[in-house]
Amino acid sequence: MTTGSIVTPRSHPASAAIVDRIDSIEFPTKRDEAWRYAPHAKLAQLSFGPAGLSAPPVPADVDQQIPQLDGPTIVIVNGVVDRSRSNLAALPKGLAVSSLAEVAANEPERLDRHFQPKITDAFVALNVAYGTDGVVIAVAEGQRLETSIHIVNIKLPSETHNTSCAGVVIALGPSAAATVVETRLGDAASAAQNGVGGLNCRTTITLGANASLEHIVLQDLPRSQVQLGAVEVTQAERSEFRGRLFNLGASFGRLAYHIELAGSGARTDLSGLYFGRGDQVLDQQITVVHSAKDCVSRQSFRGVLDDDSVGVFNGGVDVRPGADGTDAAQSNANLLLSDRAEINTQPRLEILADDVSCKHGATVGQLNETALYYMRSRGIDADTARRLLINGFADEIVEKIGNKTLRAWVSQRLGHNDG
């Protein structure tokens, strides 16, 4: 691991504090349960450092990959907000969008939670140290936004260090509602020439009472890259979080969710799809903490794994003392398309309250041969039949995307050629 020592003067005080001791924080190893299936040799090649002063130019073919959604768009390139690519014209009433660096300089206290997380591993520390730019979204009380807010995080090769950090802070006031889409992309051609590298993104979300957020992460980095990331959510009473993860790209695509249901009656509905080919490792680490009464949580993940790819679903539910009336369920269904593909699925339940319902289930299967034959007997060729079956399996998650354009983008990416 190589690190730099210059921190932009506009960073949060916590960034500066952690940079001084960053080299003493060790990388996780195979012995850490949450990093058991990670490609540690690849991780050891990652290098980190402060973000540049301006965003590098984006190649046209990367621009073309970006889903075009209506509404405000913020583009981050190598950890720096690219103002020329962002579109923040005509923001709806009640929505404030700022750069993380800006808020860190002017109102650092708004970012205290984001920059003072529990340091669970070296990558969180590195993100605190170098994820000094990014996006801050605030939706005022009672504002229910119609259009989605799109954050595009692009990773391009860089001369100083191969991995970029960025931060996203989302705060919804009481009874506010919004949709935030985080798309993560890179340039396959130049990335392949430049070897390992990637993104390390953290998102911190606070939902006020009765607030409602749909938060979508579309991870589609080039196959040579690594995506590390965390989404940390704190929910007040009766708020609703709908998280959707599409973990599609990168050689190692990992996202850790930590969701705390802190107010009674809060609901979380987290679903995800991971779709692995080649030697991809797609890793979802989830912890939902029920710390208030009568909260509901759902985790529903589906995986399709081909070739030598590996999937990890490590789904946890912690029911804290006093969180009576908890209703939690998790399910993980997997389709293995090759003999060599691998899925590691593990529920973790810790229940310290009464009157609790915690359900979990996992399935692993192969393509249904009888269904393939049935379709072929109707004239559908074997490849198309396979594709229809796989897409049918994945659609259960894809269909949860509210935004039609985005849903079409994901379908297209998964190889559907018709709706």
Add this chain to the structure above:
Amino acid sequence: MLRVKDLTASIGETLILKGVDLSVGAGEVHAIMGPNGSGKSTFAHALAGRDGYEIGGTATLDGQDLLAMKPEARAAAGLFMGFQYPVEIPGVNNMYFLRTALNSVRRARGEDEVSARDFLAIADEAMALVEMKKDFLHRAVNAGFSGGEKKRNEIVQMAVMQPRLAVLDETDSGLDIDALRVIASGVNSLRGPDRSLIVITHYQRLLDYIEPDFVHVLVNGKIVKSGDRTLALHLEEHGYVDFVNDDLRAADRPLSGAAT
């Protein structure tokens, strides 16, 4: 239209079809009857091209060698098989499935594909044949369908595909009498001088509604008796007892109940 000669099928060491001969002319309806385990379904799957059988003999449809073709090519050649147990395909929309199927065979035949709008008219007509509600088009293929609904869906598919030859494998099993009538009337409306049918059934009841031109008795992997529909009536009355005990010579003996 269909010519089957000395068709054999085995799985591993087990010989299931022991040399079936059958010729079906254009517009004809043939019934194949037989006790459980006689090889009726295997015969249908051998024609449709299911994996896992060792196949011998010949089968041609309009002169084309069926046995050399993949299942999808057999469909394009005009073969349709109605499954005894239609398969549930969760996540795949019925309409999308049907249109993909139709356009696949049209493409294979060098014909133009049918647009989404034109397809809707085709599907509506097909569904009306078996009194199927329109919302079935928007559900996943057979997923959560009742037994009767699945069988109706097979006939909808047949109506959309407009095959040269349809092999209906125990389409009557698991149906109540009303559903049987609806399905039989759907099948009858698809009869025509250019379309042939092979109706596989355990019971003669279905043949009251779909009247066959010929009836064949399949026992222990061979057709042991062929005749007109009175043969089915005989089986209804006497069962398969004449054929199962000593099937090879059964054809030479007078049938049970025959005047002596």
